[in-house]
Amino acid sequence: MMSETNSSIQSTTGRAAPDFGADVIDGKAFAANLLQRIKQDVADLRATTGEVPGLAVVLVGEDPASAVYVASKRRETLAAGMNSFEHRLSEETTQAELLALIHRLNADPAVHGILVQLPLPGQLNSDAVIDAIDPAKDVDGFHVANAGRLAVGQQALVPCTPLGCVMLLKDRLGNLSGLHAVVVGRSNIVGKPMAQLLLQEDCTVTIAHRHSRDLASITRLADILVVAVGRPEMVKGDWIKPGATVIDVGINRISRHGKTRLVGDVDFAQAGHAKAITPVPGGVGPMTIGCLLENTLEAFRRARAPLLKSMKKVS
Ligand code: NAD
Numbered sequence: 103m104m105s106e107t108n109s110s111i112q113s114t115t116g117r118a119a120p121d122f123g124a125d126v127i128d129g130k131a132f133a134a135n136l137l138q139r140i141k142q143d144v145a146d147l148r149a150t151t152g153e154v155p156g157l158a159v160v161l162v163g164e165d166p167a168s169a170v171y172v173a174s175k176r177r178e179t180l181a182a183g184m185n186s187f188e189h190r191l192s193e194e195t196t197q198a199e200l201l202a203l204i205h206r207l208n209a210d211p212a213v214h215g216i217l218v219q220l221p222l223p224g225q226l227n228s229d230a231v232i233d234a235i236d237p238a239k240d241v242d243g244f245h246v247a248n249a250g251r252l253a254v255g256q257q258a259l260v261p262c263t264p265l266g267c268v269m270l271l272k273d274r275l276g277n278l279s280g281l282h283a284v285v286v287g288r289s290n291i292v293g294k295p296m297a298q299l300l301l302q303e304d305c306t307v308t309i310a311h312r313h314s315r316d317l318a319s320i321t322r323l324a325d326i327l328v329v330a331v332g333r334p335e336m337v338k339g340d341w342i343k344p345g346a347t348v349i350d351v352g353i354n355r356i357s358r359h360g361k362t363r364l365v366g367d368v369d370f371a372q373a374g375h376a377k378a379i380t381p382v383p384g385g386v387g388p389m390t391i392g393c394l395l396e397n398t399l400e401a402f403r404r405a406r407a408p409l410l411k412s413m414k415k416v417s
Contacts, residue, residue: 215241266389339372
């Protein structure tokens with residue numbers, strides 16, 4: 103394990119010191135390329151069909167963090183050349199009012215993706231709201247139909263964060279077949295779909311969680327270690343096998359020496375013996391919006407498949 107003084111090895115920008123052995127995976131640059139590719143695809147679709155994908159985002163209440171997320175989603179959606187439909191509802195919105203909006207969006211042919219920003223105010227049942235979204239427009243991939251399709255290996259819309267993690271892993275490692283992947287965390291939005299995606303890539307997958315015993319002895323087996331728990335710097339250097347590829351999903355705000363900063367679930371400074379690692383910030387985080395737009399594009403393509411097929415025949 104590395105010494106405590108090495109905790110200064112990672113600057114606030116997520117860059118590593120020159121003697122840090124692991125490659126630092128630049129999620130920001132990868133996401134910028136992904137957004138560029140999506141923009142080009144949307145421009146091509148506009149030129150051939152006269153149509154572009156549309157993403158509807160629903161925000162209920164005044165939560166400041168949610169408002170920031172929604173604003174940045176709108177900005178990126180428009181930058182990609184897609185239509186953005188924003189619905190801001192009051193904090194007092196009832197379940198019936200929200201469901202009525204979801205039903206309208208389900209029926210609207212200009213809307214190909216629907217995202218309801220979570221968390222919702224306490225009077226609303228988020229499971230019932232997600233259930234009401236047409237699975238074909240469920241670009242967050244949270245609907246039980248999409249979770250089920252993913253589990254049985256059918257075509258599904260996949261939650262954005264794990265989708266981004268797999269993209270980064272395949273970019274780094276190429277074929278993942280036969281590698282031992284350990285996923286720490288079993289939430290429905292990250293851990294479980296992450297494990298399903300890695301299984302689809304023919305990894306041997308272990309899922310660990312808060313009840314797992316001797317976690318370090320499990321994570322040490324990993325060729326690919328994905329950590330999504332929400333505990334600052336929980337994974338120490340000696341939990342990581344030399345040469346492993348580490349994907350740190352955690353986003354934790356901590357105060358140290360009178361300053362607040364973001365750290366992941368992995369003690370980055372101690373991970374220099376990994377093959378590669380995502381920093382926090384600048385690793386997995388920037389991929390999420392890119393994957394949301396990728397899902398919206400995919401939902402559009404599936405909805406307009408007959409049109410796109412007929413146009414291919416003509417050209
Ligand atoms: P969650 O709270 O829903 O799930 C946490 C999981 O971690 C649970 O399955 C729990 O069993 C496990 N866990 C908790 N303590 C543990 C311990 N001591 N040992 C082993 N396992 C433990 O969280 P989530 O929504 O999956 O998010 C996890 C982290 O990822 C959070 O920090 C969150 O902010 C971050 N996150 C980041 C992105 C992104 O875009 N980068 C997206 C989603 C979540």
